[in-house]
Amino acid sequence: MSRRGWILFAAMCLIWGVPYLLIKVAVGTFTPASLVFVRTVIAAAVLLPLAAMRGQLRVLLPRWKPLLAYTVAELAVPWLLLSSAEQRLSSSLAGLLVAAVPLVGAVLARVAGNHEPLGGRRLLGLLVGLVGVAALVGGDYHGGNAVAFLQMAAVAIGYALGPFILARSLSDLPGLGVVAASLTLTAIGYAPVGIAQLPTQWPAPMVVVAIFVLALLCTAIAFLIFFALINEVGPVRTTVITYVNPAVAVALGVALLGEPFTAGIAAGFALILVGSVLATGRSPASSEGGESGAGPTQPAPAALAEPAAVPEP
Numbered sequence: 001m002s003r004r005g006w007i008l009f010a011a012m013c014l015i016w017g018v019p020y021l022l023i024k025v026a027v028g029t030f031t032p033a034s035l036v037f038v039r040t041v042i043a044a045a046v047l048l049p050l051a052a053m054r055g056q057l058r059v060l061l062p063r064w065k066p067l068l069a070y071t072v073a074e075l076a077v078p079w080l081l082l083s084s085a086e087q088r089l090s091s092s093l094a095g096l097l098v099a100a101v102p103l104v105g106a107v108l109a110r111v112a113g114n115h116e117p118l119g120g121r122r123l124l125g126l127l128v129g130l131v132g133v134a135a136l137v138g139g140d141y142h143g144g145n146a147v148a149f150l151q152m153a154a155v156a157i158g159y160a161l162g163p164f165i166l167a168r169s170l171s172d173l174p175g176l177g178v179v180a181a182s183l184t185l186t187a188i189g190y191a192p193v194g195i196a197q198l199p200t201q202w203p204a205p206m207v208v209v210a211i212f213v214l215a216l217l218c219t220a221i222a223f224l225i226f227f228a229l230i231n232e233v234g235p236v237r238t239t240v241i242t243y244v245n246p247a248v249a250v251a252l253g254v255a256l257l258g259e260p261f262t263a264g265i266a267a268g269f270a271l272i273l274v275g276s277v278l279a280t281g282r283s284p285a286s287s288e289g290g291e292s293g294a295g296p297t298q299p300a301p302a303a304l305a306e307p308a309a310v311p312e313p
Contacts, residue, residue, distance in 0.1 A: 001233050008229040013241045015225065017095065017248020019218045019313040021256060023083055024091035025210040029203045032083035035211075037194025039079070040187035042215035047180040047223065056177030066169035071182040074162030076189060081151040081158075082313060088148040090259040095249025096136055096269050097152045098313060102242060102276035103129040104160035112164060122279050129275025135268035175230075179223050222312065243273050245313075 001009065026035050051057055060067055086094050103126060137149055170178055187194075203211075230238050246269060253259040 001237065005229070005233040005237075008225055008232055009237075009241065011225055012222070012229055012238075013244040014248055015218055015222045016241065016312060017245040018252065019214055020086070020091035020095040020249040021252045022210040022214040022218065023094075023313070024086050024253070024257065026207055026214065027083055027087050029199055029207045030211075031197040032080050032087070033190055033193045034195075034197040034199075035083050036076070036079045037187060037190040038198075038211055039215045039219060040075070040183045040190065042212065043219035044180060044183040044187050046216065046220035047176065048184055051174070051177045051180035054174070054176065056174040057181060059173060060177055060181050063170060063173065066165055067178065067181060068185065070162055070165040070170060070178070071185045073158045073165060075182050076186045078155040078158040079186070079313075080190075081155050085148040085151040085155070088145050089152070090253055091257060092250040092253030092259045092261070092265070093136065094152060095246040095253070095313070096265065096272070097133065097149075098156065098159065099243065099246040099269065099272045099276070100129060100133050101156050101159045103133075103272070103279055104156045105163065106279040108157075108160050108164060125275045125278025127275070129272050129279060132268045132271025132273075132275055135264055135271060138264070175227055176223070183219070219312065226312075243276065 023035070030038065048057075082094065082098075089097075106122065106126060166178070202208075226238070250259075250261065250265070250269070254261045
């Protein structure tokens with residue numbers, strides 16, 4: 001990659017590893033619904049005018065149904081459940097569990113009718129990844145966390161489903177317009193509950209900073225950088241940040257919040273990464289050139305969707 005590509009890549013790896021920490025800080029004061037509302041309102045206020053000036057909104061109107069489905073799957077439901085889960089789970093564990101999204105995407109590809117043979121490597125990848133998830137859950141399981149783990153499972157499904165909707169129904173539309181519209185729809189949808197549940201007193205300075213960094217840097221600015229990264233290095237290389245973000249989330253959680261880092265966490269994360277690479281790679285028979293090892297290993301089709309290839313937490 002070019003130097004600019006590496007800079008953009010490093011920026012995205014860092015920026016999308018930070019939200020888990022910020023959400024953990026914010027949910028001590030904000031309810032999950034009010035947090036989603038404030039975050040999307042601020043981010044939409046930045047991106048919606050930019051998309052409008054570029055004429056990227058009107059073209060979305062004929063596709064309002066898949067756009068709404070994408071919004072629900074990729075933003076509205078996952079962001080609420082992620083915020084709720086972090087009221088019980090550490091930010092680092094939440095980030096690690098989201099790393100399982102490529103595994104869920106591989107399963108959804110099969111369910112959606114991907115006729116390419118599963119193959120021994122992909123099946124092994126799914127099993128290894130499942131063992132990794134089990135290691136993470138088992139190492140931090142407490143009776144009160146059962147609901148939180150179910151919420152994180154729903155988050156992973158939503159983050160994996162969003163790219164399918166995008167790739168099948170919205171892939172020819174401008175990415176900035178799709179994101180800006182989705183943020184706006186989410187803000188409107190959460191407005192009644194979000195406004196009603198806003199804190200009655202002005203939050204502590206740390207919480208205010210967390211909210212604005214989450215909305216401006218980790219959402220609005222992050223998507224602009226993400227589009228630039230895709231243009232610079234392509235969608236395939238861009239998906240690699242999925243495997244780096246959780247490591248950043250763990251490092252920040254351990255360093256700034258004093259969250260535990262155990263051998264089980266390290267082992268579980270490693271297994272998820274190995275499983276994701278194996279499960280989402282193209283089989284040798286389908287690689288470019290039609291010969292074993294003739295072409296590069298690429299993610300599953302859903303992973304190539306833009307901009308949701310890498311779930312933004």
